[in-house]
Amino acid sequence: MERKLVVAFSLPLQVIRPFAGFGRAAQVTVEHSGALGLLAWQTLVAIVRGRVRYRDVLQQTYIMGIQSLPIVFVTASLAGIVTSQQGGYQIVSTSPRYLLGTLVVQSIVLELGPLLTAIVLVGRIGARITAELGTMVVSEQIDAFKSLGRDPVSVLGAPRIIAGLITMPLLVGFADVVGIAAGIIAANLDAGLGTETFLYGARLFWHNWDLFYGFSKAVVFGFIIPLISVHMGLRTAGGAEGVGLTTTNAVMFMILTLLILDAMFPPLLLQ
Amino acid sequence: MITYRNVHKAFDKPVLSGVSFTVESGEMFALFGPSGTGKSVLLKTTIGLVVPDRGDVEVDGMSVYHGGRSAVDDVRRKSGYVFQHAALFDSLNVYENVAMGIPEDELASLPKRDTAHRVWDVLENVNLDPHEVMAKIPSELSGGMKKRVGIARAIVGRPKILLWDEPTTGLDPINTAAIERLIHRLSTELEVTSILVTHDVEGGLQMCHRVAMLEGGTLRFIGTPAEFRSCPDPVVRAFVDRAAAEAALDMVTESR
Ligand SMILES: Nc1ncnc2c1ncn2[C@@H]1O[C@H](COP(=O)(O)OP(=O)(O)O)[C@@H](O)[C@H]1O
Numbered sequence A: 001m002e003r004k005l006v007v008a009f010s011l012p013l014q015v016i017r018p019f020a021g022f023g024r025a026a027q028v029t030v031e032h033s034g035a036l037g038l039l040a041w042q043t044l045v046a047i048v049r050g051r052v053r054y055r056d057v058l059q060q061t062y063i064m065g066i067q068s069l070p071i072v073f074v075t076a077s078l079a080g081i082v083t084s085q086q087g088g089y090q091i092v093s094t095s096p097r098y099l100l101g102t103l104v105v106q107s108i109v110l111e112l113g114p115l116l117t118a119i120v121l122v123g124r125i126g127a128r129i130t131a132e133l134g135t136m137v138v139s140e141q142i143d144a145f146k147s148l149g150r151d152p153v154s155v156l157g158a159p160r161i162i163a164g165l166i167t168m169p170l171l172v173g174f175a176d177v178v179g180i181a182a183g184i185i186a187a188n189l190d191a192g193l194g195t196e197t198f199l200y201g202a203r204l205f206w207h208n209w210d211l212f213y214g215f216s217k218a219v220v221f222g223f224i225i226p227l228i229s230v231h232m233g234l235r236t237a238g239g240a241e242g243v244g245l246t247t248t249n250a251v252m253f254m255i256l257t258l259l260i261l262d263a264m265f266p267p268l269l270l271q
Numbered sequence B: 001m002i003t004y005r006n007v008h009k010a011f012d013k014p015v016l017s018g019v020s021f022t023v024e025s026g027e028m029f030a031l032f033g034p035s036g037t038g039k040s041v042l043l044k045t046t047i048g049l050v051v052p053d054r055g056d057v058e059v060d061g062m063s064v065y066h067g068g069r070s071a072v073d074d075v076r077r078k079s080g081y082v083f084q085h086a087a088l089f090d091s092l093n094v095y096e097n098v099a100m101g102i103p104e105d106e107l108a109s110l111p112k113r114d115t116a117h118r119v120w121d122v123l124e125n126v127n128l129d130p131h132e133v134m135a136k137i138p139s140e141l142s143g144g145m146k147k148r149v150g151i152a153r154a155i156v157g158r159p160k161i162l163l164w165d166e167p168t169t170g171l172d173p174i175n176t177a178a179i180e181r182l183i184h185r186l187s188t189e190l191e192v193t194s195i196l197v198t199h200d201v202e203g204g205l206q207m208c209h210r211v212a213m214l215e216g217g218t219l220r221f222i223g224t225p226a227e228f229r230s231c232p233d234p235v236v237r238a239f240v241d242r243a244a245a246e247a248a249l250d251m252v253t254e255s256r
């Protein structure tokens, strides 16, 4: 009897418990935002003072940009194909067929191009930077850096953040082109829609603003991914296990931040 | 001269709780203590790699923690730090690793040939063959070689202070003897103030002018090697001979 009562009373607690995480998450978010702001500021100062080596930026741009092309190619084509097929399925009988062109191009440029590319970069670049810097922390290489009078943020952080800012818009441009091309091909094969009709639909509802909107996302995402990963990497503690834990946390943190920022774009820029 | 004044540091639990002592200019000073008592933490407070919660460190009469950013930069420029596991930059080769030891502004104004000369000389000074190792990356080096490169990187900037964090731990006896001879030679040749954290008590006692024992967050002993050898404290005795170590096992803090 008593046991049953205890269970009954603790039931609401069991339900609430997962949500208690939100309070803590909010607190953690506030702490992190402060540190992220500081890191962004330090990066700016390092750039202005000319302490960032051009060669390091170039190297990071190569790693983030060129080496990401294959995976971005694959995700963007799949996004184009799937949008085209699903759109075709919905549109075919009820609306003018050229709307498929509108749908694919708008989805890719406004949403899928920037967001999917960003999520790919979280896995490919964000996790890598966090683990790389985290390993340097736990093996005392960051301490060694400081002991030699070097500043880890200027030498290690800034080039990665700048490279992200440069690379992301370029990759998103690439993803847009690939995604739309794949969409056209899929529309052709699947719904028998000609390229002319597809492009007619795309042009009919096109605003140049859309491109600006998509690329604004790219710039923001390209900045936030390396910023979070550098921040998380440099605050790693506790050996190899710590590196693993920090990397997982960093990936979660980046993806959540991207989704939240993505949700903030329409009310701010699509009025 | 390096003075630790009432240095406190806690992480999850207190590590240093009021450490005070002075190391004179040109002195060789050894710091012993069981693993995990905060020897590395103490050494790191000297150059601001760990910031004390309370207390201060003074180097040549200048406060490290009350002199702003430039005070930390100054003491870092004056010091060479030899890390426990060498902490070489694993994306750079030996040459680049050692060259990083030259202060940034100096390196920028130094002609490439002079930099190369300096790296070459310092590698020879730590008994490495520059020809052989210069282009290697750290993962291609043996443990003893890594430590030597770490030492080369610490001294290439011509420091006045050398901080050694267990430079011989994990080395075989022959390498240990070689590195210790190197430490002794460099410390006298370069006329530096040295603080040597080591588990090789015999080596430390032979080389150093004074020694100290850190245990339970404070200095349990400080004095000359002769005083250390004759100290009746059981924990100190444990470091002097192995048999006493067994006896003292229960007396030290459970912090391993
Ligand atoms: N950055 C850190 N974060 C949390 N705990 C730390 C950190 N650095 C050291 N500690 C803790 O401080 C204690 C002393 O460590 P350390 O100075 O490395 O010992 P040792 O005397 O072996 O060099 C250990 O318990 C260690 O876990």
Ligand SMILES: [Mg+2]
Pocket (backbone or CB within 6 Å): B039, B040, B041, B084, B165, B166
């Ligand atoms: Mg240590």
